[in-house]
Amino acid sequence: MFRKVMRILTAGLLLFACMVPHTHVHVAGKEDRMKDRLSEYLASEEHLQGAAFAIHITEEHSGRTIFEKSADQRMRPASNMKLLTAAAALDELGEEHRFETIVATDGQVKNGQLNGNVYLIGKGDPSLTYEDVQQLASQLHELGIKKINGDIVADDTYFDRERYSEDTTWKDESAYYGAAISALTAAPDSDHDTGTVKVMVEASSPSGKPTVNAVPETDYVSIQNDAVIVSSNEEAELEVKRIHGTNDIVISGSIAAGDSEREWVAVWEPTEYVLHLFQDYVKASGIQVTGTAKTAKAPANRTELLRKQSAPLKELLLPFMKLSNNGHAEMFLKHIGSKEKAGNWEDGINLMENYLSDIQLPKEQMVIRDGSGLSHVNGITARQLTTLLTQIKQESWFPAFKTSLPIAGKAERMVGGTLRNRFVDTELAGKINAKTGTLTGVSSLSGYMETKSGEHVAFSILLNGLLDEEEGPRIEDQILKIVYEELKSMHTN
Template sequence: MLRKVMWVLALGLLLFTCMIPHTHVHVAGKEDKMIDRLTDYLANEEQLQGAVFAIHITDEQSGKTIFEKNADQRMRPASNMKLLTGAAVLDELGQDHRFETIVATDGQIKSGQLNGNLYLIGKGDTSLTYEDIQRLANQLHELGIRKINGDIIADDTYFDQERYSEDTTWKDESAYYGAAISALTVAPDTDHDTGTVKVMVNASSSSGKPEVKVVPETDYVTIQNNAVIAPDNEEAELEVTRTHGSNDIVISGSIATGANEQEWVAVWEPTEYVLHLFQDYVKASGIQVEGITKTAKAPMKHTELLRKESAPLKELLIPYMKLSNNGHAEMFLKHIGSKKKAGNWEDGINQLEHYLDGMKLPKEKMVIRDGSGLSHVNGITARQLTTLLTRVQQESWFQAFKTSLPVAGKAERMVGGTLRNRFVDTDLAGKIEAKTGTLTGVSSLSGYMETKSGERVVFSILLNGMLDEDEGPVIEEEILKIVYEELKSMHTN
């Protein structure tokens, strides 16, 4: 009788099992092989000896951990910090938000004359270029204005007057990635490195000295060209720097014969830079100016003459993430901190932390000092980054967020971004969408990856204390290669 009962129970269990829909079932031993390979690689990679590394890899949908090592160790994330800032600004402003730049007056236009002051009011447009400022000046002429009986005034009070985040070093000030932050700032091209000029050095001259061109053409900066054209048998190295506290740009060293080099140099005081350009363009359009130029807040009562709107935020996120634009990150942070007063770092960081709290990422377990990751004091864990990347998939703006990430091995600049020269001609090309990060001694990579079998994972790799941060990408790529290869048969149907 007992045998009969056991047989019936076994048959029932078999029938019940057959009724369960096929799902992913773990295949014993396959995941162990991946873990063994990763563990062996990490233990024996010479560049990691003496360094600190943190890795967290999860299933994209469930968030289940596939591999972790030091995943809860706070690390300097470098530009992986932009993932947090990008998510927060999308959540706060919305993917269709547009930024404005306004031209206004406190006077009246009569018989071709503007009797009153002219105001250029910045609202923190990250995409504004010098050509936009030139167009606004020309449009004033098209309105029929031929003379301004008043001053030209730049208003950048939408943000506070603090130009640099607290951990910016003086050596970063002249570099494009450390440019001063203002609510009224412009870029020299569509890379949108705000607050910079582009210095172009050409060595085709027969005089022995290279030719130098500045974009935009302006006397706001001065050029001291000490560079020479190197003989064919000599190694050439060119240096372009700005003297601290001034707009004197010094070009030194040598450049190879026939070579062309360019460098984006941050200006000292970006609002004054825009004001200087605007005045020049207004005069060049044929408008006479009687007054002076200065910076001040526009009066509450003013008449708007012109308005320039940016592209929607979802489009501005492309150069921000793809090209890892630090200036945009800090401007975004000030934007989300501008609810009750001028946008500033303290309120921006508080709002970012409030957003992360809502994502179940407690601020007490992070150190956040800026929006870009330029600070060496920031502290974020690999698990926190993968948690963020997993949870933002449920947001209405997620597609804009994901589209903004660099794509491995894609040559087009605004597609591959900072990953365009990585994973080229490998199976992983086009399979990784991730944010890169680099500081002295730091390399990071966090994002999404599709394996050979079509499995999708979320990953974060943070490397600190590197003797040479340029070795970081090699390590990151080897780690992801192992995951790509070994996860291809980790599940079955």
């Protein structure tokens, strides 16, 4: 209650501040020139003809509007939805929160034999990798267990059994960005694309078929290689797809000689995937297993053998926001929706909406269907996003939030993220911390920009109905360049 009262008081102070004239950015006549330049550009940009766009730019410290265009029009935000998810997760869980994976038993260990079942219990860790699963199996052997007289059981009941958010299409199911969600799932590498295998295709010979390998090595998936190698001067296009409802991956098309490609493919039933890996690793560690592998809820009366904790949430936000990880978004949402029952989308969204209402973003004015922005039904306004960006500056966890945002023009992946190739070698390199977003026909960019004088603005640019969403980043960049140039002019003239 105290926290809610403080948020309301803070919002009131911000509103009061917005009513008081500020001279940090505003210079009579010159701000009008910026608005004129932006309006002229938006009217002349051919790729915006027939499209819808919403823009809101404010002074970060006061919330005063510098420029707006259709700022209250609900738009599809794409991955800008992750700004809301990150804020809600930080507020609910805390930046030091760690996710857990537990190995337990309902039996006892005697003379190197475990008489009972072994349970691998997932608690929604979005950063668990196949190597972590392998290490848990090795540690089980290090406990002195040489034989398990029972079953190996995977427990994913911390979340419900809904694998896909409401508007996920079947076409997204095999893509890494549309991976199924489970409380027990694993990634093939440190990018943490959970619930996937990494398929690597190499054309080392001048002709014939390319070489295919998967990480992790597992027979949980089968790979059919129908691809061919073509000469380097021929047009090549490779396709890697999983057949719906199966774990059969088909590689087709062509790859140029000397080239290599990688594709992260989402598996069907991620819990079974981790169970399969764990069973294989347990046996490979030298432990004999008499029973079978299955999924079930672990009994309340159990003994914990091992516990794997993730890095704190503030560190997990880096791959989540920098690389725009959809699976993490949905897992965070289910996790905060796990108070009274198994984590689920409905309760997670309700909790997120309650948090947003606390910071003066009424849920009645939004449409929220998931945590990642993958849904085309989501509806958020540009003003709501800049309000979020200015309001959360008061939160103790704000530094972790801002650090997680991609930084323009910074080449390192876990720094620049999805903005690492934008604004390179310009004055704006290093001066923009923002979240990108892309869907079919949609491009978005929302975050913070530092001006030449050291002031900061919060902005949100939402572009919908684009015939070519790949044009979106160019348009967003040009808008911000105009704003930066004009704000710079206000201070230097």
